[in-house]
Amino acid sequence: MKKKTAYILLGVFLTTSILGGCGSKNKATEAASESAQTEKEGAGEAEELTVTPTPEEEKDTEKKADSSEDAEASTQSNEAEEESAPVEEPREKIAVLLPNEEKWSRDADKFKSELEADGYEPVIEYAENDVSRQVSQIQDLTAEEVSAFVITPVDPYGLGSVLETVKEADIPVFSYDDLIMNTSAVKYYVTFGGRQVGQIIGKQIVDAQELDKVREAKESRTIEFFMGSLDDTQALFLYNGLMEVLQEYLDDGTLVCRSGKISFDDTGILRWSKTTAKSRAAEILEEFYPDGAAPDIICTGFDDAAGAAQEALLEAGVVPGTDIWPFITGNGCKEDAVKRIAMGTQAFSVFMDSRELAAQCEEMVNVYLHGEDDPEVNDYEQYDNGVKIIGTYLCDPQMIDRDNYEILIDNGYYTEKEVEPDPTETPTPEPVTPTEVALTPTEKPVTPTPEAVTPTETPEPTEAPEEISPTPTEKAKK
Known part of the structure; x- marks a missing residue:
């Protein structure tokens, strides 16, 4: 009986072992099959294994997360600034x-x-x-x-x-x-x-030369004109404004233009040429004002013409500062003109602040x-x-003369040095000594006539030179 019971227990043990072995084999096969299938297909995600990180690893992870968050925030901030900053457009x-x-x-x-x-x-x-x-x-x-x-x-x-x-x-x-x-x-x-400028020039001539008094006295003053460029509309407007003021004095003979050049076509200087203005002035002086004479008034529409007229006058022997020197007008207030105004050789100019x-x-x-x-x-x-x-x-233009030319220095248009008169530019009459007297070929030495000399008279040696002392004009002809 005991033997039979032992055989039964042995059979049960063997059966249980066989059944347990078969179950383990099935589970391993299924896991291997799933792993192979995943690698072959490349699909799905591998199951994460639960691993407990060390404290150091946890800190590294936290730092990386913080850094990532900071970078993302910085990027967002920069993007916001770029969106809010104004875009500079090209200037017109x-x-x-x-x-x-x-x-x-x-x-x-x-x-x-x-x-x-x-x-x-x-x-x-x-x-x-x-x-x-x-x-x-x-x-x-x-x-x-x-x-x-x-x-x-x-x-x-x-x-x-x-x-x-x-x-x-x-x-x-x-x-x-x-x-x-x-x-x-x-x-x-x-x-x-331009019309305003012409009117300013005309009115200053009338006032400075007292033309109304000249008219009342039934006297006259001579005048010559040198206007601006013939192809310039402003020069024409200036001429028109000037004649609005002066025409009545020309009509009644208070002003006399000996050359007869009065119209704009006759008086205009093409391209504002100083050379043309000077040659025309020289011709007028030679033909209509001989023997060192000069017009009472030289009316110009631009400062270079005023300078050209002055050069022609000097070459003709007319000396600044004398009664014969003309009343010369200008326009533009160029540096040289302001110097001439300061010296007194040009009466005035019209200032137009550019x-x-x-x-x-x-x-x-x-x-x-x-x-x-x-x-x-x-x-x-x-x-x-x-x-x-x-x-x-x-x-609005402004008249500038010797009394107020320093306005141009005060307002910064010129420096004092720029318009300071050059002493060499101011011609003055030089005293004439007997040794400087020169006679032209047409002149003969003045000698005492027999009637003028008596045996008891001895001519003073200085009297003859004094009697033939040349005028400034004669001196210039040497």
Whole structure:
């Protein structure tokens, strides 16, 4: 019986062992199969094994997380700043075209500062008095699509065709100082009124020469005219303003022009040429004022003509500071003219502050481009460029003479050194000694006649030279 029971227990043990072995084998096969299938297909994610990190590893993980968060926050902040920062747009270009640098540098400097202050980019170019070069400049800047043109024309009649292209491009044109003719492209004009300047010159002549008193006394004064360039509209306006004042005195004979050159065509100096003005002055003096005479008044429309007249007078032997020296007018207040005014050889000139003119023009451009109203004008009647009347702003000129020329130093237009008279420029009569007396071929020595000399008379040796002492004019003819 015991033996039988032992066999039963042994059988149960063997059966249990076999069944337990089979279960373990099935689980391992399934795990291997799943792993192989995952590698083959490349699909799914491997199950993470639960590993307990060390304290050091936990700190590293925390640092990496913090660093990542900081970088993300910095990136977001930079993006926010970039979105909020204003984007600087290209500045509008304003083209300022001037005839030459020598005369127009003050205007250019003022335009540059004013335009930059209003947020524009100034493009300033000089044509060096070449109209074809100015035409090329306009063409190039039109292609660059500038926002506006400010132009002082080399030739007022030479820009009509090229400005038609500018008008088609819808770019406004502002005529500066001198009016551009024969085109509808010009929007506005800014200048010192030529007519006003002419009236100032005329009134100063009337007052300084007391022409009303001369008329009442039935006397007269001689006058000669040297006006501005024949192709310049402002020169014509100046002439018209001058004659509005002086014509009545010419009509009644209070003023007499011996040369007869009174009309603008007869008195205008093409291209403001000082050489032409000097040669014309010399011819008039020689033909109509012989023997060292001179006109009472020399009326010029620009300072270079006044300087040219002075040179011709000096060469003719007329001495400054004497009663014969003429009353010479000018216009423009150039450095040399202010020196002559300070010395007393030129009576006066008319000052036109180019800084004021440039500032006014820049304001007109700015208002036209971005203002709520139209630019201000104070003349819409007299400036017709042959196609239309141009709305104009006239700045005020000022008369400058020996009493107030220092205004130009006080306001910074000139330094004292720039207009300080040069002592060598002031000719003064030199005393004549007997040894300096020279006789022309037509003159004969003056000797005492028999009737004039008696045996008891001995001529003083100094009397003969005193009797033939030359006048300043005779001295100049040596």
